Amino acid sequence: MYRSKGKRILDILMAATGLITSLPFFVLLPPVLWVYFKCNPFFTQQRPGHYGRLFTILKFRTMFPDGRxxxxxxxxxxxxxxxxLPQFWNVLRGEMSIVGPRPLLADYLALxxxxxxxxxxxxxxxxxxxQISGGNGLSWNEKFDYDRYYVESHSLSLDCRIIFTTFSKAFSLRKTDGTEVSPFNGNAVC
Structure with missing residues (x-):
């Protein structure tokens, strides 16, 4: 039931909530990015999605168009x-989910x-x-192993764990010794 309908319902609810709560960023960031980069404040790129179909991913621009x-x-x-944050639009359009393997570059498909x-x-x-298991610290094969495990095992409980851990890491506090403490549960983030 969750895989067929529940996941999409959760995606819509979370993406709509995410867009509403991040509305100040959508009001403030585009003009700042327009002035700073002197071009479109949004970055778009074709990425492979469900069944490898290409879609246009949305992000706020973080670099100059000339590749600097x-x-x-x-x-x-x-x-x-x-x-x-703009990827909440991709979720509402049904191109992405809140939880799933991160979309890689289309150039990698052939590899x-x-x-x-x-x-x-x-x-x-x-x-x-x-991403919650090491992200960029993982090897290429380790990332794919986690992706495969997710594809075979995704469930409401696993998605909730990934969402909770993502928020915990995003809002974690650093102690002076460099360890992370989550404001949600007071324990070190896994």
Whole structure:
């Protein structure tokens, strides 16, 4: 039941809530980004989605169009994940889910083996199991192993765990010794 209808209902509720609560960022950031980058404040790119079908992912711009490295302001947007907020529109349009494997570049499609192609059996997500399990610290194969596990095992309880851990990490506090403490439960973030 969850996989067929419940996940989509959860996606719509969370994306609508996310858009409403982040409305101040949608009002303030585009003009600032327009002035800063002197171009469209939104970054769009074709990414493979469900069953490998291409869709246009939306993000707030974090770098100049000419390919210069990410600037300080862009790094701040990425570090706080504010650049990802427009993806709530992708979720409402049904191209993405709140939870699922992160959509990679379309150029990688030709490089996948059959095991790695399984990640496209579900919609890509704003957050996912690989992201809460190490993210960029994981090897390419480890990320795909987490993606495959998610595709085979996703459920309401797993999605809730991933969402909770994502929020915990996003709003975690750093102690002076560098360890993270979540304001949600007071324990170190896994």
């Amino acid at each position: 490295p990410v600037c300080r302001f862009g790094k701040l947007l990425r570090k706080t994940s504010l650049d990802e 996948y083996n059959s095991h790695q192609h399984l990640r496209h059996n579900v919609k890509p997500g704003i957050t996912g199991l690989a």
